[in-house]
Amino acid sequence: MRALGASKVSLSSISSEVLWRASGRLESVGSELFRVKDRNEANLLLSPTHEEEITTLVASLIKSYRDLPLRLYQVSRKYRDERRPRQGLLRAKEFVMKDLYTFDTTEHWARVTYTEVQAAYKAFFDELGIPYLVAEADSGAMGGNLSHEYHFESQQGEDKIMCCDSCNYVANEEVARRRPGAEASTESLAALRVWLGVSKDRKTFVAAWFPGTDGGGSASKDEVNLHALKAAEPTLDTAVEDPSRLWREFTKPRKIIHLLDPRLRLPQGESRLLETSNGASGLVKSLRASLTSNSTRTTPLEVSSIRTGDACPMCNEGSLLVRQVVEVGHTFHLGHRYSKPLSARYKNEANANTDCEMGCHGIGVSRLVGAVAGIMADDKGLNWPPGIAPFEVVVVRGKENAEDAEKLYDGIIGSAHTPALDVVLDDRDRTIAYKLKDADQIGYPVIVVLGKTWAGKRKKAEIQCRRLGVIELIGEDEVAERVAECLRRLKSSVSS
């Protein structure tokens, strides 16, 4: 954040419904907001993010183009009334975020800012040394490639991203596409699948059609791209367990919207679709009848979930690979999304009032800690990358080496080989075995032991680095140098 020239702020975590109503988000995010009332019945909320607060603050501070650009960040608690809090720090109702908000004069400068923020985020993830993926994400109203997510691959992850095995195409579930030309085979058309959904008011049904790969009939939630369906039909309620029951019970004329997979280019028109029907249940038959008789069908869209093996939309050779990931960061160009409704304006050089161009960029601090813990741990304990380890080195000593350990500790801290290093000395009154087990569990990147090999005239410290498989006896004078080398190797070994 310093490299970006961003200033640190600390905004109230209690916000007001008034602001969220002004931005229009009270309704859209509403169900995940923690609402609070104070003793005067004021309608407050615990902020899950601070666009409304920061935009209002900046609106009150800036006057002229000379006051811009502004880059403001904070590291603070955020709150979300999660439907499914789980996996400890990965998805909790209270979490820590680093959020950066950027304010620029024009879209040109906002894009420059965006590029700089991306570079800073990549530098941070590079320093962590854990492989990460940068995926195209939904950029909402703005269009263009101006929203990216930063992911760690992890079996704990609840998100999916699609990566090409040939080119550098990476996109999240919401925006990923198949190669448009790739049509389904006649065989898969025969096995046409359908997923039925219903709107929040239970009055409109949505039927999503796509080529089947393993038999026809009605499809499950996992098989359809709910993001795409919701984008096409925002009233869709994806939480309903059994819409087909509602469909059957519905007596009045049913309104139905058909959403078609782009691969469904039917060779002989729509009627053929009905004739190829096979293995379909009564429900599917009834829906197919509706498909031909109903005219509210929308343009084709990516109805079914992308699967490993689908064709890449960016290159001719590649096929997509679906990866399970944890999202740990997001960069987002917002344009006037908040500056317009919340009046964050400046006077430009021609003295005309102009809306700020905004961006918001976040790193999920507590989630990142949880994800790194999960990814790096082995059966002996945690394994913190030097970049985020609270202490890069622990010095473990036996009772008899108390004085020498302090000297060695001071030596590592004062050495030119290891400048600005955080080192901790385990001077507890416990056995070396106990302390070493503890050190492994805690996950210090490097352990320096003053035990038996230090006794008498030997004076050899043992350097341990579990991840590199290093266990070496080193003379007093070379400890700092060897520690520095381990830390260097730790970074390059993992990120490569």
Add this chain to the structure above:
Amino acid sequence: MRALGASKVSLSSISSEVLWRASGRLESVGSELFRVKDRNEANLLLSPTHEEEITTLVASLIKSYRDLPLRLYQVSRKYRDERRPRQGLLRAKEFVMKDLYTFDTTEHWARVTYTEVQAAYKAFFDELGIPYLVAEADSGAMGGNLSHEYHFESQQGEDKIMCCDSCNYVANEEVARRRPGAEASTESLAALRVWLGVSKDRKTFVAAWFPGTDGGGSASKDEVNLHALKAAEPTLDTAVEDPSRLWREFTKPRKIIHLLDPRLRLPQGESRLLETSNGASGLVKSLRASLTSNSTRTTPLEVSSIRTGDACPMCNEGSLLVRQVVEVGHTFHLGHRYSKPLSARYKNEANANTDCEMGCHGIGVSRLVGAVAGIMADDKGLNWPPGIAPFEVVVVRGKENAEDAEKLYDGIIGSAHTPALDVVLDDRDRTIAYKLKDADQIGYPVIVVLGKTWAGKRKKAEIQCRRLGVIELIGEDEVAERVAECLRRLKSSVSS
């Protein structure tokens, strides 16, 4: 906190009613708690303090006396649904606290810890260089002088403390006493005053009697010691505006509790009290009649507010001075208050389960910032003590001195005279006059100006320190030394 060997933790700010019910505080603090419900209707709350959370956490971690002592602190947001939020950071619904929780094996060691924490707090306030007062405070169930408050004197303050002008007695309103032997004169007895209160259920009245100084009759809220009255009669509702109306309207037999000032040693028994009555309103007469006919009177207690000039209880010569203050810190020995109900136990050397001895100690970070701003500001702007100034020094330069200013800036940072100093370079494209006004408003302790006096061959920087009245021209080589001297003088000048 490092000097105390305390470890930093970060507890959830969302807590649960279950814990607060277990400690018995849900009822007592209840009205100031922000309650929150999640989507599953779980009863949550925003923690105003973390005794319940930390005690539960520690209870799950410690087993043996070998695991103690433990000292854990955090710097985090706290929440209180204040009746009267005001004065910006001084009293807000959301605020930042540094809170330390200590766990010891025995009361002896807990007292040692307490003394160490007090020393650390004093060292911190000494470093700020703003005069502060340490007052005895209510230590609740524990007894002894094991609760202290740390105050800044300030007209913005909402608290009062009493200081002896002769000895070192300092106490807050709740515990301050007058010299017990000091009796009221016959004259003041003649001017007996009474304050009437009523219980929360409106069924019991409280009459507080004390010698008057300016005429007899009924007394106002400011004249009585509400803390003492509430301690004597916990059901008392101090928020009722006009209890005398309730007294007059009450038709059933009224229950009344009389609380007597210890100075009311009536020369000829209780009856004399009625006979000396003068200038009393009908209400007071009616209450006096009740005083003689009613037997539920409690033992004498410090009923009326202490006033400047009252006799000191600790020495023979001194009289008390009432000072208006802002409380910025508190140290508190808790004993078993939380460890017992929340089962924070350890096995002692005889293998017996024993409750931990706890302490809690807080510094109001955001309130301190607000108080310091109010106390130190003058008509030109803020004035941060070097100890908490985000930057101790600002370098302000004109356009033509951009390069030289960077060199000077690097020189100050790199100088042995000013190690570990935070310096900021104001390189904005503005006039020197604009930047200097800004620097004064922001309140940097020391300002270094590269303006006209730097031009040509003069190369003199101007050192400004508003609080010390310093404006001096200094040659390039001596700037760091002079800056260091100003910072040193700033500390000693204010604290003396």
